[in-house]
Amino acid sequence: MSFLLRLALRNLVRNARRTVLSTSAIVVGVFYLVLGQAMVGGVEEGIVRSAEDGLTGHVLIRAADYPDEGLSHPVDVLLDLPEPARAVLQERARASVPRTLFVATLVAGADSLRLRGIGFDPVEDVKVFPRETWKVDGKVPATAEDGVLLGAGAAAMLGIGPGTRVVLQTRTHAGALNALEVPVSGIVSTGNIAIDQVSAYVPHALVAGLIADPRPSHFGVRLAHRDEAPAVAAALAPALGDGFEVVTWEEETRELLRMQKIRRRALDAFVGVLLLMSSFGIANTILMAAHERVREIGTLRAMGLSRRGVLALFLMEGGLMGVVSGLLGAGLGGAGAWWFSVHPLDLSEMGAKGMGGNIQFSTWLYARFDPAMLVAPVLISVAVALLASAWPARSASRMAPAEAVRAA
Amino acid sequence: MPICELRGVSRTYGSGPAKVHAVREIDLVIEAGEFTVFVGPSGSGKTTLLNMVGCLDQPSEGEVLIEGRPTAGLSDRALAHLRAERIGFIFQAFNLIPVLTAVENVELAVQLGGGGDGRARARQALAEVGLTGLEGRRPNQLSGGQQQRVAIARALVRKPALVIADEPTANLDSANGAQVLELMRELNEKHGTTFIFSTHDAMVMEHARRTVFLHDGRIARDEVRAAPAPRAGEGR
Numbered sequence: 001m002s003f004l005l006r007l008a009l010r011n012l013v014r015n016a017r018r019t020v021l022s023t024s025a026i027v028v029g030v031f032y033l034v035l036g037q038a039m040v041g042g043v044e045e046g047i048v049r050s051a052e053d054g055l056t057g058h059v060l061i062r063a064a065d066y067p068d069e070g071l072s073h074p075v076d077v078l079l080d081l082p083e084p085a086r087a088v089l090q091e092r093a094r095a096s097v098p099r100t101l102f103v104a105t106l107v108a109g110a111d112s113l114r115l116r117g118i119g120f121d122p123v124e125d126v127k128v129f130p131r132e133t134w135k136v137d138g139k140v141p142a143t144a145e146d147g148v149l150l151g152a153g154a155a156a157m158l159g160i161g162p163g164t165r166v167v168l169q170t171r172t173h174a175g176a177l178n179a180l181e182v183p184v185s186g187i188v189s190t191g192n193i194a195i196d197q198v199s200a201y202v203p204h205a206l207v208a209g210l211i212a213d214p215r216p217s218h219f220g221v222r223l224a225h226r227d228e229a230p231a232v233a234a235a236l237a238p239a240l241g242d243g244f245e246v247v248t249w250e251e252e253t254r255e256l257l258r259m260q261k262i263r264r265r266a267l268d269a270f271v272g273v274l275l276l277m278s279s280f281g282i283a284n285t286i287l288m289a290a291h292e293r294v295r296e297i298g299t300l301r302a303m304g305l306s307r308r309g310v311l312a313l314f315l316m317e318g319g320l321m322g323v324v325s326g327l328l329g330a331g332l333g334g335a336g337a338w339w340f341s342v343h344p345l346d347l348s349e350m351g352a353k354g355m356g357g358n359i360q361f362s363t364w365l366y367a368r369f370d371p372a373m374l375v376a377p378v379l380i381s382v383a384v385a386l387l388a389s390a391w392p393a394r395s396a397s398r399m400a401p402a403e404a405v406r407a408a
Numbered sequence: 409m410p411i412c413e414l415r416g417v418s419r420t421y422g423s424g425p426a427k428v429h430a431v432r433e434i435d436l437v438i439e440a441g442e443f444t445v446f447v448g449p450s451g452s453g454k455t456t457l458l459n460m461v462g463c464l465d466q467p468s469e470g471e472v473l474i475e476g477r478p479t480a481g482l483s484d485r486a487l488a489h490l491r492a493e494r495i496g497f498i499f500q501a502f503n504l505i506p507v508l509t510a511v512e513n514v515e516l517a518v519q520l521g522g523g524g525d526g527r528a529r530a531r532q533a534l535a536e537v538g539l540t541g542l543e544g545r546r547p548n549q550l551s552g553g554q555q556q557r558v559a560i561a562r563a564l565v566r567k568p569a570l571v572i573a574d575e576p577t578a579n580l581d582s583a584n585g586a587q588v589l590e591l592m593r594e595l596n597e598k599h600g601t602t603f604i605f606s607t608h609d610a611m612v613m614e615h616a617r618r619t620v621f622l623h624d625g626r627i628a629r630d631e632v633r634a635a636p637a638p639r640a641g642e643g644r
């Protein structure tokens with residue numbers, strides 16, 4: 001078989017221009033497939049990450065029927081965890097921290113802004129909601145005296161920085177209006193639009209005073225691995241009883257990920273069309289090769305190559321085009337994917353401003369690069385090339401050798 | 409046992425009013441070691457007959473036996489195997505594979521027959537046809553005579569029982585043609601390889617010991633010369 005391979009290779013190289021032209025569509029298709037998958041995968045991962053790290057943790061405990069759309073965070077229902085639920089968390093969670101989400105108006109001089117207050121425990125919170133990606137101007141409040149940590153987008157809108165004194169206005173648990181003057185301890189860019197544009201971190205001690213109740217509205221839970229979320233949620237639900245709702249990161253991101261699935265399908269369709277087009281190119285090339293080389297086919301048959309051997313020869317030529325273009329496309333796409341997995345795209349420039357509210361989406365898009373994801377596109381490319389050459393190769397193998405040897 | 413035996417062989421092309429009888433009811437026996445030429449005008453059926461002898465084509469009627477074995481029922485694979493093992497072909501247009509070098513063209517024949525040590529055997533075969541030093545050339549870097557020598561080396565490298573050459577000198581000038589025939593004769597005598605070739609050139613047929621005259625697809629005359637024809641360069 002190795003001599004057939006050599007012959008196939010030589011013929012492809014001899015017609016290098018034609019080979020390149022007819023395989024370029026496959027190269028482009030595979031390139032888009034790899035890079036597109038990496039980008040879509042990166043967006044998905046970004047959605048999950050920023051939800052997980054910013055607002056939901058792996059599992060989130062909140063009041064039943066808590067509104068999960070728009071920017072409305074009632075403090076009508078506050079939570080006391082029942083003892084069995086604490087036991088489940090003790091046993092299965094890495095950490096769990098209380099949080100209180102409330103709607104507040106922040107007043108700075110003549111300007112004011114409605115935003116989401118995130119009541120948090122300055123010391124414990126980081127165990128569930130990591131801060132590695134945070135960029136902080138000033139400092140994260142360590143105590144109630146330090147004041148509040150304001151999202152960078154909100155700070156920019158108000159034109160304020162660390163040290164400014166602001167007034168937080170909100171409603172107490174009982175419904176009365178309340179206000180508090182506090183310093184801005186720091187300005188934070190978390191990379192999560194939902195936080196940076198419209199949120200302020202407020203130490204729990206301050207929140208307790210503002211809403212006149214020490215209880216939180218949420219518990220965020222971190223597990224050893226995100227895959228354990230459904231099982232832990234299932235264990236928590238009966239332990240919590242009525243009045244509570246347990247949601248996993250998966251449920252929280254499902255809607256957004258569904259949009260991604262549509263995007264993924266659109267990509268697949270686009271690549272499918274490209275590959276279909278390229279298969280015509282390859283079929284045509286193999287057909288031309290077979291017609292140009294009728295005499296060679298006849299000679300090989302006379303020398304003892306069987307029909308199956310001729311079939312194999314032309315399938316190899318097609319298959320080799322698939323291998324080479326698959327490797328090339330996957331190499332280029334993989335290089336792009338790797339690059340963007342290290343150097344993220346900054347989406348904050350690209351119309352991200354329209355995505356306020358509860359949409360959780362990182363402004364940094366990291367591609368998801370994994371060498372294993374190059375395998376399928378290369379195999380697809382080879383399969384397309386082989387399928388495309390099947391019929392021309394078959395017709396080459398069917399030529400009558402006695403007539404083929406005489407061909408011009 | 410004869411190398412090849414044709415019994416009542418006919419070959420027609422097409423059907424209905426366009427039907428062509430290329431070869432009609434031919435009985436022929438070729439013994440091992442023969443150096444035989446098919447002679448006849450263009451269209452007399454030489455190529456058709458050679459293709460059937462070489463198992464490249466099947467008769468419409470009658471049977472072809474190679475070394476005593478009928479070939480009629482053989483599968484494509486079995487026929488290919490038979491050609492690879494027992495039969496070598498030399499063509500009018502040389503038919504070298506253009507993308508392979510001289511030595512690779514010859515080596516290909518070894519590999520197609522499943523033999524090992526192809527490169528060394530190919531070099532040796534090229535040496536035997538006087539092409540040492542030109543092994544690395546592509547066909548388009550060789551003269552016609554050199555190309556046909558490569559083709560001869562390729563046909564003979566697996567030591568076939570039978571070599572079929574359809575008008576091997578038709579694309580060569582007379583000097584090169586004579587050299588090629590001389591070479592074939594030499595190899596026939598040295599290895600005992602059976603050669604069957606065709607020509608419509610009267611000078612070429614003088615090299616043969618047996619001459620089969622074809623006319624309209626039939627054997628018109630079958631002559632065996634008592635003494636070998638005088639060798640080129642030995643007077644005349």
Ligand SMILES: Nc1ncnc2c1ncn2[C@@H]1O[C@H](COP(=O)(O)OP(=O)(O)O)[C@@H](O)[C@H]1O
Nearest residue numbers: 403421428430449450451452453454455456457
């Ligand atoms: N593939 C074919 N289809 C139809 N007729 C053919 C074909 N091949 C050969 N013939 C006819 O068969 C006859 C014998 O041809 P051929 O064997 O090539 O003779 P030669 O080799 O002596 O010139 C000619 O009349 C030729 O036209």
Ligand SMILES: [Mg+2]
Nearest residue numbers: 454455456574
């Ligand atoms: Mg002819």
